[in-house]
Amino acid sequence: MxxxxxxxxxxxxxxxxxxxxxxxxxxxxxxxxxxxxxxxxxxxxxxxxxxxxxxxxxxxxxxxxxxxxxxxxxxxxxxxxxxxxxxxxxxxxxxxxxxxxxxxxxxxxxxxxxxxxxxxxxxxxxxxxxxxxxxxxxxxxxxxxxxxxxxxxxxxxxxxxxxxxxxxxxxxxxxxxxxxxxxxxxxxxxxxxxxxxxxxxxxxxxxxxxxxxxxxxxxxxxxxxxxxxxxxxxxxxxxxxxxxxxxxxxxxxxxEYGDYLGFGTSAHSFMDGKRFWNYSALSIYEEAIRSKQSAIAGSELLTKNQKREEFVMLALRSSGLNKNKLTDFFNKNDFEYIVDRINKKGYSNFFNISTDILALNEKGYAVGDEIITELLL
Ligand code: SF4
Structure with missing residues (x-):
């Protein structure tokens, strides 16, 4: 399940x-x-x-x-x-x-x-x-x-x-x-x-x-x-x-990039790598369910690269990137590649790095959003 x-x-x-x-x-x-x-x-x-x-x-x-x-x-x-x-x-x-x-x-x-x-x-x-x-x-x-x-x-x-x-x-x-x-x-x-x-x-x-x-x-x-x-x-x-x-x-x-289903006006969902979202306006939302049996206003199928970037971003903002839990949209040496980027960019003092876990430290949390985006370029 x-x-x-x-x-x-x-x-x-x-x-x-x-x-x-x-x-x-x-x-x-x-x-x-x-x-x-x-x-x-x-x-x-x-x-x-x-x-x-x-x-x-x-x-x-x-x-x-x-x-x-x-x-x-x-x-x-x-x-x-x-x-x-x-x-x-x-x-x-x-x-x-x-x-x-x-x-x-x-x-x-x-x-x-x-x-x-x-x-x-x-x-x-x-x-x-x-x-x-x-x-x-x-x-x-x-x-x-x-x-x-x-x-x-x-x-x-x-x-x-x-x-x-x-x-x-x-x-x-x-x-x-x-x-x-x-x-x-x-x-x-x-x-x-x-x-x-x-x-x-x-x-x-x-x-x-x-x-x-x-x-x-x-x-x-x-x-x-x-x-x-x-x-x-x-x-x-x-x-x-x-x-x-x-x-x-x-x-x-x-x-952790898990599946979620959103119900109601403006709710977003993410299922099997596909993102979709509902109509926001109450009357349009209700009418869509009545007439189309669906409240979905738009959707986006993420590319492998988008998934990879989002996964890294979310993991680093929370408990860290675990080498053993990287999913099929990662390339074989991605973990090592990111660690290498961190070292080359001089950001290593913002991270705790071990052989299989890469996590922002206390200092890193404060600047995480600014530096994470550079790591996958
Ligand atoms: S407007 Fe409503 S949803 Fe927005 S912060 Fe105030 S109480 Fe919360």
């Missing part, structure tokens, strides 16, 4: 945060018809892809899935279970916004099959939360983490963003201090990224917001790695840190 991961996109949100470029909709009128459409899509894709595969992780992302009722999420999950072989220890994560759930709703989410919660906190600082236009304050965020813990969730992840405009090292470290004082097992810490088409991007272009420079970003990133390691969180990818035994399986499938 081949492992499969499933991503489910729930596009509905309370409002649009200024930095967000995910596909989201600020009204709830379409919630019921979306449930019908997504269940149909799961059935249609199940007929095609369920053979010989077992679902090892499901991730409800958005949007704000935690705005939905537990029975809504449960119905979708049951559809996945009906259509696919489902592992008994399947990791089932739901993105959750602080303030959208209380203890009783979280218990109900557990009862329908969610066993991991990923809470989008971003900051514990009042000014930073207001700047990001989040719907919650620090107290609500803390209460949501505690409620998740009290309702029986053992695997709780939180997201934080650093290098916000005007953020000092002390402010960022106080965010980390608060994070590790809570019952969380996993922390995703991302640097603020300016995405095209966001409100924040326009604010920067209009000169209303000034971003901090990349040297300071690197300083905060390095402080993050240091602080979280001392606090018992192991770094297992550029932006992800977990207590022993709590690495996110779903993330690892992406980084």
């Amino acid at each position: 081949k492992d499969l991961s499933v991503y489910i996109h729930i596009p509905f949100c309370d409002h649009k945060c200024i930095y967000c470029d995910f596909y989201s909709i600020i009204n709830y009128k379409g919630v019921d018809s979306y449930l019908v459409a997504i269940k149909n899509e799961i059935r249609l894709q199940g007929k095609k892809y369920s053979g010989g595969r077992c679902v090892k992780s499901v991730f409800f992302g958005g949007g704000t899935p935690s705005f939905m009722t537990p029975s809504y999420i449960g119905e979708i999950l049951n559809e996945v279970k009906n259509e696919f072989e489902f592992a008994a220890d399947c990791e089932v994560t739901m993105e959750t916004n602080p303030g959208t759930v209380d203890k009783s709703k979280l218990v109900d989410f557990r009862n329908v099959g969610i066993n991991r919660i990923s809470i989008g906190i971003q900051s514990f600082n009042k000014d930073e939360l207001e700047f990001l236009t989040r719907i919650h304050n620090a107290e609500t965020a803390i209460n949501t983490v505690n409620a998740a813990h009290e309702s029986g969730f053992e695997d709780i992840s939180i997201d934080l963003i650093f290098n916000l405009p005007g953020q000092t090292s002390d402010k960022w470290l106080s965010n980390l201090e608060k994070a590790v004082s809570l019952p969380v097992t996993h922390i995703s810490a991302y640097s603020l990224i300016l995405e095209k088409g966001t409100i924040l991007n326009k604010m920067v272009l209009d000169g209303k917001v000034e971003l901090q420079d990349s040297d300071f970003d690197a300083e905060l990133y390095s402080a993050t790695i240091d602080y979280l390691r001392k606090s018992g969180f192991l770094q297992y990818e550029v932006s992800n840190f977990a207590k022993e035994g709590f690495q996110c399986y779903h993330n690892k499938i992406y980084w």
